[in-house]
Amino acid sequence: MKKVLIISSAFYPDPAVASVRMTQWAKHLPEFGWMPIVACRNYGHESTGGEWEAQFPYGVEKIYLDSTAGSGRPKLASSCPRAKVIVLGKKIIECLPIYIPDVSKKYWSKYKEKVSDIVKKFEPDLVLTTSPPHSVHLVGLNLKKEFPSIPWVADFRDPFMIDNRFKPRGLRRLRFLGYSRFERAVYDESDMVIHAIPAQQRYAHGKWPHNKTKFQLVENGCPHGLLDSIAQCSSRKKETTKKICIVGNRGKDEIVKVARAVELLNRDGQDVELGLVGRECSGVSLVENILKNKFVYHGFLSHDEALKIMVDSDVLVSALSRERSKSWALSSKLFEYFSTGIPVLSINGTRADLELSAEVVNCRNLKHPTVSTISDSFCELLNESRLDGNAFFTKYNRRVQSRKVAGLFDGLIGP
Template sequence: MKVLIITYYWPPAGGSGVQRWLKFVKYLQGFGIEPIVYTVDNPSYALQDESLIDEVPNNIEVLRQPIWEPNNLLGKKKQTSAGFLSANPSFTGKILQYVRANYFIPDARKFWIKPSVKFLSNYIENNKVDVVITTGPPHSMHLIGLELKKKLNVKWISDFRDPWTEIDYFHQLPLTKKAIAKHHKHEQEVLRNSDAVLVVGKTMKDKYKSFNNNIHVVTNGFDRSLNQEKSILDKKFSITHIGLMNDDRNPKILWKVLNEIISKNKEFKDDFILKLIGKVSSGCMDSIKEFQLNSNVEIIDYVPHEKVQEYQKKSQVLLLALNDVPSAKGIITGKIFEYLIAKRPILAIAPIDGDLSEIISETNSGKVIDFDDEIGLKTTILEMYKQYKVGDLNVNSIGVEKFHRKALTEELSKIVKNL
């Protein structure tokens, strides 16, 4: 059985966007499915990780076609955020944001749709393909699948790594009513015409089930052995955040609580280190400075994926800070699964009734604090610090194995074969 996977992100792309389908492709052949990957020939990736190229199976076919992207024309520089909003745009910046939001729907990769449909129509007519799979964002990938469905009546699965109109930054875009309506129209047309829909969480499934009755939750996961040697932990009381920390994800409640603890507890101040590994926005840096935390903060720029795990395993506490946005309940950041395998206590600032909280609760892997619960956050940090001081800061997580990429690929293979 052969599946054609249409994805913008593919090695050497770095960051979270590439991980999901790179890992599925890695394991699909073990479940009787031969993947064919269709991706861009000349991508403009914000992050690159050459080490991921080694994870692509040598015997799979990778089709590449050039793409024209208007980003350089519009003055957009490479960046790490999925969105393109800046906290304080100039007048010119506001104009460019408006143009990008309203004239490049669903996104700036829309110009790849027509040439891709033409190329892939020819390929499918001359080669065996049982199922087409599109993964977004960018959601223009789904419009390629939609056109192939209409033109060739292929079996088609749309995979939503993130939601479309419910994505965390959508409400901040300078969209006209006409543009918003167009996004919703495209999204619903994709959902209604897909033979199956994949989502990463229950909240997203609930949002989409009125448009399609064949929706499956297949989460992201981890791809390392559960039986790892224990690392030597950081000597200091380290709280580590790995990944992009943009203005939307700026946990001011944490900075405030840490400032209060440090100002009253010199021993904590001497023991404590906050490690931010990845890109940190200027807004976050301003907040850290405002709350006088600079001397306790270590910032490490982007590091390759295989090195990230070492930081995770050594940290006393692993920090997750979700975007405080209307769609927060449905956000399941990919790093949660990497955190699970590290087997260190997780401290998450997120909705206590959201999808992320459910995962942390069912795996007994940490503590979730709501966005405005200062008392709960301070109590939790001090309790973790107390356990650290007596050498008893540990976590006994359970049921983690179901999030291994191989187990998740087995779930995916059943969905594909059932079509």
């Protein structure tokens, strides 16, 4: 079986969204002739019992670049003073023109030699680096110089120079040429570039037309096991309480508006509960004060556990902040939302979100809505039936995408 070395900041069992794409690819690639070896950061998450074997029945070799979890994400509530200081410190560093393309450059520069040793030990047929953070591609550039015969694939899960979250702004614009040189190097030196976001694919075709034969679009998607979760949910007796759920990224002001909209529904005699899955933020306490026993905070769950909560809902909500809505990114959770067939309310969706939502009929898109507008939308969506999401699922399920990726890899290394 051919071997691919995947270099990623996060990987299973890390529940962060940054781990999902590579976890799903690694799960299915062996079915199509590619055995993954994963080199990633250690954030202190551990799998228990037979979880690893269940997730990767064909086996996956995972190597932590840092042996301890000391450099991982701080396990502190966002309301904790120390956590606020840490976040503020990171934001200050990110605003300074020190590290190109991002502050993770310090980490990846430290482990370039270790990754090189991994290549020598396992002799992979192909190397893949996946961003963000975009500095992970510095490792790919280094490996391409050291092992020029090994094809290198650069995977962009999010846009780079066209996205407000990553492009140089403020003081960082002083080193704009440095960011541009980094981007050009990745597109010139890699053997293939995979984009998850259609806008980044279009941008690359326009800016690097001489490299356009390298560019491939493999969007995000939904796990192959999602249908099983839906079937299990359908077999359970439906409760009288209607469930509205937000999973993943959300803006503080937006979730407070959603909570007040749910409060209005309950005042009007409906029995509606709001659930929230994801990292704790200051908005959680505000929502608790508004909804009391009509609010359930599930916490930061594993991807599989979050799916179970999702498919048991009556309406799913994506609520981005005004700033996040300006991004060119595509909210990856929407692929799972739409595959369930459950009615969806998208608040402040990005341009890419709006493009994707055009493929389904039971999604409402609202831009900077009032509380009453959100409440009215909930009334409509709660009265809609769950649709069959099979067509959307078939198009975007991760196993089908992994087969496409395996075919792209085969094309790079030849017979």
